[in-house]
Amino acid sequence: MADPFLELDGVSLTYPNAKAPAIADMNLKVARGEFIAVVGASGCGKSSMMKLVSGLFPATVGQVRLEGRVIHRPTGNVGMAFQNPTLLPWRNILENILLPLEVVRKKDFRAKKAECLSEARRLLELVGLRDVENKFPWQLSGGMQQRVSLCRALIHKPEILLLDEPFAALDAFTKEELWMAMQDLWSATQCTVILVTHELREAVFLADTIYLMGGKPGRVITARSNPLARPRSLEDVYTPAYIAEVQDLRHAIGEVREVRA
Numbered sequence: 001m002a003d004p005f006l007e008l009d010g011v012s013l014t015y016p017n018a019k020a021p022a023i024a025d026m027n028l029k030v031a032r033g034e035f036i037a038v039v040g041a042s043g044c045g046k047s048s049m050m051k052l053v054s055g056l057f058p059a060t061v062g063q064v065r066l067e068g069r070v071i072h073r074p075t076g077n078v079g080m081a082f083q084n085p086t087l088l089p090w091r092n093i094l095e096n097i098l099l100p101l102e103v104v105r106k107k108d109f110r111a112k113k114a115e116c117l118s119e120a121r122r123l124l125e126l127v128g129l130r131d132v133e134n135k136f137p138w139q140l141s142g143g144m145q146q147r148v149s150l151c152r153a154l155i156h157k158p159e160i161l162l163l164d165e166p167f168a169a170l171d172a173f174t175k176e177e178l179w180m181a182m183q184d185l186w187s188a189t190q191c192t193v194i195l196v197t198h199e200l201r202e203a204v205f206l207a208d209t210i211y212l213m214g215g216k217p218g219r220v221i222t223a224r225s226n227p228l229a230r231p232r233s234l235e236d237v238y239t240p241a242y243i244a245e246v247q248d249l250r251h252a253i254g255e256v257r258e259v260r261a
């Protein structure tokens with residue numbers, strides 16, 4: 001990759017007051033518009049890596065660069081969604097989606113309210129939600145709330161979308177529907193996505209490249225590019241090629257465990 005869009009270059013992160021680094025000498029290159037997944041055992045530093053990319057924590061050593069510019073504090077370039085949808089219960093769905101614009105892009109929001117509204121509705125449509133804009137979060141299922149939180153993460157047209165186990169709390173059927181919604185959102189918005197997940201089938205469904213993190217402190221152990229054609233459908237999940245890809249990934253994780261043991 002000649003000029004990566006996002007690059008972690010020899011990055012270590014030691015939290016304030018921590019004795020040992022959470023991440024050490026981590027390298028990662030992401031192309032513009034690429035969808036990457038990061039998998040690895042609990043505690044290996046996946047969420048810490050997301051905090052570095054979002055600028056919540058500056059790198060202790062090395063650099064995190066977006067288009068060559070060093071990230072050392074939070075910027076408006078990033079959208080985020082987590083396991084818990086964290087919608088505000090007193091705001092309706094449309095008001096929840098518009099919240100980042102009201103907070104971060106105040107002037108823009110007042111000047112272009114009609115445009116913002118139509119963007120929010122376009123995103124809702126993309127994730128397959130209609131006629132919910134006036135409802136409140138507690139009137140929606142968990143899967144619907146998570147769809148809304150994906151829309152909220154994208155409303156300010158971020159260049160990078162950070163997803164930290166966003167589907168982990170959902171049941172298997174809802175989860176698979178959300179993979180489809182996420183694939184549609186990604187192809188419509190063309191944003192660069194980093195997905196942290198412990199669900200290997202999910203990584204294979206959504207990502208172009210899958211990074212395996214491990215070690216203490218954490219770092220990238222191997223990267224695998226995903227050969228499966230796009231767009232992917234839920235029927236693909238049960239094809240031999242798909243299953244083989246998931247098994248290869250599982251095997252790679254097994255090797256990492258053996259090395260550590």
Ligand SMILES: Nc1ncnc2c1ncn2[C@@H]1O[C@H](COP(=O)(O)OP(=O)(O)O)[C@@H](O)[C@H]1O
Nearest residue numbers: 015016018022041042043044045046047048049
């Ligand atoms: N805010 C923090 N302060 C100190 N240590 C932290 C903080 N957040 C995470 N850690 C530590 O950093 C390591 C990696 O954690 P984390 O990035 O959350 O892993 P993962 O997301 O892969 O489960 C763990 O040992 C964890 O205890």
Ligand SMILES: [Mg+2]
Nearest residue numbers: 046047048164
């Ligand atoms: Mg985590």
